[in-house]
Amino acid sequence: MHTQSELLSIYDRNREELVRFSLSIVGDMAAAEDVLQEAWMKFVRVALSQKIDEPLAYLRTIVRTLSIDARRRTQRESARVVADPAALMTVPDRDNPGPERAAIARDELTLLRAAVAELPERTKRALTLYWQEGKTLREVAAALDVSLGQAHALVKDGLEHCRQRLNRSTHIH
Structure with missing residues (x-):
């Protein structure tokens, strides 16, 4: 098994290369960032529970x-969309959602605000910088005076907490 600091070190040292690698496949920076975040979560889950002989190679395989x-x-x-151009006509108008969708969105926003309020202050700040202010993870790290890996972990933890709270609430209703 590996320690979280070992894993963060591997991630920090190789993050830029991994993003470029993903970008070369997906062709979109936002999608590449999403892939890297998902890869990181899968990597940590496995690497914390079992010994991986070549952790960087394993992480690259997940990213690929x-x-x-x-x-x-x-x-x-x-x-x-190309096969069914009519599908474009069924996309909901985001500027004018129906009353049901607007009510659902209000409920979700209320749940989301409550979930964010439950977070530790540093995690809340990292999530706010990243999510609401659109800062990069590097900018979040600088603002909080933490490593890039720590900033990533804070944002990931905050997002996961919010996701779990929203999922729990939607399953109850």
Whole structure:
């Protein structure tokens, strides 16, 4: 098994290369960042529970697999729209959602605010900088005076907490 600090060190040293690698496959920086975040969560889950002989190679494999999956998903979605141009007409008008969608969005926003309020102050600040202010993880790290890996972990923990709270609340109703 590996320690979290070992894993963060591997991530910190190789993050830029991993993003470029994912970007070369998915072709979109936002998608590459999403892939890297998902890869990190999968990597940590496995690496904290078992010994991995080549952790960087394992992380690269996860990034490659998730990048290919993301590219295929994007291609399928694009093909679906081209195959059925009428599908464009059924996309909900985001500027004028129906009353039901607006009510759901209000409820979700209330739940989300409550979930964020439950977070430790540093995690809340990291999430606010990243999510609401659109800062990069590097900028979050600088603002909080923490390493890039720590900033990533804070944002990931905050997002995961919010996701769990929203999922728990939607399953109750």
